[in-house]
Amino acid sequence: MEEKRQAHAENKDANDVILDLNFVPQWAKKPPGENHYGQKEYSSERRAPRRDDRRPPRRDDQRDDRPRRPRPERSDRPERTERPRAPRETFKELPLSISFLPEQQRLASLVRQIHHSRRAYPLIDLANLLIQDAEGYLVKIEVSKGAPAGFEMLQCKRCKAVAISEEMMVQHVMSMHLADFYEKEEIETDPPSGSFPGVARCRKSGILLGPPNHHSYTEKLNAVHQSRFAHLSFDEYKRSIEIVRDEEVIEQWKEESRKQTVYKLKSDPEAEPVELRKAELEFAKKVPSLYEATPRAVVPAKVAQELGDRDITHAIRQVWTKESRFPLSMSFAMRAAFRHMHLYLFKAGKINFVTHIKPYPVKPENTVENIAEVLSFLKEHPGSSRLQLLEVLHPSLDPASQEAKDALKPLGWLIERGHIIEFFNGTLSVPLGRGRR
Known part of the structure; x- marks a missing residue:
């Protein structure tokens, strides 16, 4: 049952990609009969003059020399004041080389579709399909050869995130992977006892932080700042704290304080639950082993x-x-991957195509009559469809009839053998050159 579910999920992924494979490059928009591989011809005729160009120029004696009244200046117009512009964020230039690789599951889905369809697809469009997919690619980051001595990149072993600063990497591991080692639980305890004249409240979020003299205040203050207002400095955030002396608000804080969050070590079910601060101190000892240079x-x-x-x-x-404008590095990576996966690449004009059927040219005179006429027609009319082929070679047949399907059976054999290339949009052509792996 589990294998069927996985197979169904794989088929679903493949279908999702199939929907996106209906792209149409510029060459496919040409009418059938025009050679895909020929040079474009440009007309040498000059452009006809526009209507405005045919208007005769105005002579000097036709100019309007009437004196014009000067516009009075308004003294009550307020002076324009420029709005202060926010300073642009600056970034440090890093000695890094960045390129892109195809994500393996997305790539496998594309390959399954190429095998299933028996058609040829433009390599650059397949690369663009993955680079536009938020989960369709991997980012390869390398330290450049001319990097300064001591420059290094740090990578998290858990999620593969990278950073240059060790402080930033430690912060990443602490904030993102504490839950990998500790299980969070909510428990109820007795409300805080004692007399509290007031509680601190965040004006930005309305969260009650507790009395400033209570032991939980500092931890709560830091937690709210880091989780919700990290874009502000700590001093800026502290200025948004107010002290509320309302009895109802104090009772509300006491009731909320009954619910406490504790953390339990996943690797030791018998361990006692601890508060967040203690869990972070224990986890900090493991952090250096969770990333590497x-x-x-x-x-x-x-x-x-x-x-x-x-x-x-x-x-x-x-x-x-x-x-994203021209996926060069992605297309190079996919080219190597396709060859490794036993697909074939060929070039038509300036466009590289990929297919799982190796193009294999054959001369019409070396074949039987019904196959020779198909090859000859497509050689003279590249880019034709099945329907156009049928209309020319068998004009008396109804395209929906069984006789028409039987008449096109040799076409399927020719495509499987690579003697005819069927492109992704259903157009047909004969290979004119030598296919290559």
Whole structure:
């Protein structure tokens, strides 16, 4: 049963990609009969003059020389004041080389579709399909050869996130992977006892932080600041705290304080639950073993989009912007992967195509009559469809009839043998050159 579910999930992923494979490159928009591989011809005729160009120029004696009344200046007009512009965020240039790789599951889904369809797809469009998918690629980051001595990149062993600063990497591991080792539980305790003249409240969120003299106040203050207002400095955030002396609010805080969050070590079910601060102190001892220095890192796309290191994120964004316009590094990586997966690449004009059937040219005169006429027609009319082929070779047959299907049976055999290439949009052509792996 589990295997069937996995197979169904794989088929679903493949279908999701199939829907996106209906792209149409520029060459496919040409009418049938025009050679895909020919040079474009340009007309030498001059452009006809526009209507405005045919208007005769105005002579000097036709100019309007009437004196014009000067516009009075308004003295009551307020002076324009420029709005102060927010300073632009600056980023540090890092000695890193960034490129993109296809994500293996997405790539496998594409390969299954190529095998199933028996058609040829433009390599650059397949690469663009993955680079536009938020989970379709991996980011390869390498330290450049000319990097300064001592420059290194740190990578988290748990999620593959990267950072340059060790402080930032420690902060990442502490905030993102504490839950990997500790299980959070909610328990109820007795309400705090004692007399409290007032409680601190965050004006921005309305969260009650507790009396400033209570032992939980500092921890609560730091937790709210880090989780919700980390973009503010700690001193700026503290200025948003107010002291409320209302008895109802104090009782509300006492009731809320009954619910406490404790953390229990997953590896030791018998361990006593501890508060967050103690769990963080214990976890901090393990943090150095959860990341490593590396000159080369491969990061999943989702992780790369949420990195805490803004300098690395900016560098990735710049390269991704260029890659999304023309996915050069992705197409190179996919080319190597397709060859390893026993697919074939061929070039038509300036476009590289990929298919699982090796193109194998054959001369029409070396084949039987019904196959020779198909090859000859497609050689003279590349880019024709099945319907156009049927209309020319068998004009008396109804395209929906069984006789028409039987007449096109040799076409399927020719496609399987690579003597005819069927492109992704159903157009047909004969291979004119030597197929290559």
